[in-house]
Amino acid sequence: MATVPLELVAPERLLFSGDVASVILPSVAGEMQVMPGHAPVIAVLEPGIITIDSGAGSSQRLFVRGGLAEIRPDNISILADYAVPVAELSPEVLDVEITSVETLVASATSDAGRMAASTRLMRLTELRMQVLR
């Protein structure tokens, strides 16, 4: 199976480095799955779950607050603003995120800004439901 090296870094530390078969990213334009040999893209990420599939049936899920992905045919690097493995994700962490986005919605000055913030809020609330389950 074809693999591609992936690096997931947060400001504080390197979270993941290794070869993967595919990765699913929460980009601003919707979820996108990236396989080896993908066309070069630089994408901004939304809060959501990154699913790293390292082939061989094992996958790893991490929550990111947002960030940036640089995708090249032979290399993927993800710069996350903040990331934790889903296993360590607690409703409290998400609550903090939700409150911060709620203030963003309230303080948005333009319609476009409010729209973007409310979509983000929706995603987060959905995510919280999933985690609680």
Added chain:
Amino acid sequence: MPSLKDLRNRIASVKATQKITKAMQMVAAAKLRRAQMAAEAARPYGQRMSHVLANLANAMPSREGAPRLLVGTGLAETHLLIVCTGERGLCGAFNSAIVRLARERANALIAEGKRVKFFCVGKKGYDQLRRNFAKDIIELIELRSVRVLGFEHAEDIAQKIIGLFHEGKFDVATLFYSRFRSVIAQVPTAQQIIPANVEAADDGEVAGLVYDYEPDEEEILNTLLPRNLAVQIFGALLENNASFYGAQMSAMDNATRNAGEMIKKQTQLYNRSRQAMITKELIEIISGAEAV
């Protein structure tokens, strides 16, 4: 000639000081290890970030519509010097070395007829700069109460700086901090952060790729540039922190060694004068006995 009691007291006090410096050295060593690890862990993110930024900046069709954080205001009249120092002393020349570099730069700029403003992170730098540039210091941020440096601290600072930039308070910002090379070598460094110092496209292979952008370049740049600033400040703070403990450790090591030497000398002096006194008393007794 000090009395025996004086000497004993002196030795005891030096010993007490030595104990303190020894303890401080060990604490610094433990903290250094952690600070060094944090600084090293933060490096990949910074490298990737400047890499992506370089790609984006080179992809920008013209410098006309580019964000001002990237290209600057087109002027270089007012300079903001962001001076990151430690919060505490007892670390050798660590703080002074950074401040000296900043002060030299400031004097050079003033000689060229530019205006200079200071943004201090860390109390020690503020204390030293206040003597010459009291009215040019526009902000002081203390991180004294901070136990573990987090990215959010850097973000706060970055936000303040960007705010000042958009208000037109300065044209060029330079960051002063100490780069951690090793425990005994910390290098005071100046790094320009606004306008962003973008490395030229490094290898031909990267420059040849045409990226798709999601959303468009401009929007990405607009979110990325403030972030990049925060990342650079974060990196500087971590390097600074590691350097601080490195400097403190070697300073305290020196102090401990000096104290040891002093104890040795004083003990020698003490023993010698004790012996001299005994000899003197003996001579007195013997000459007294002979006189009888």
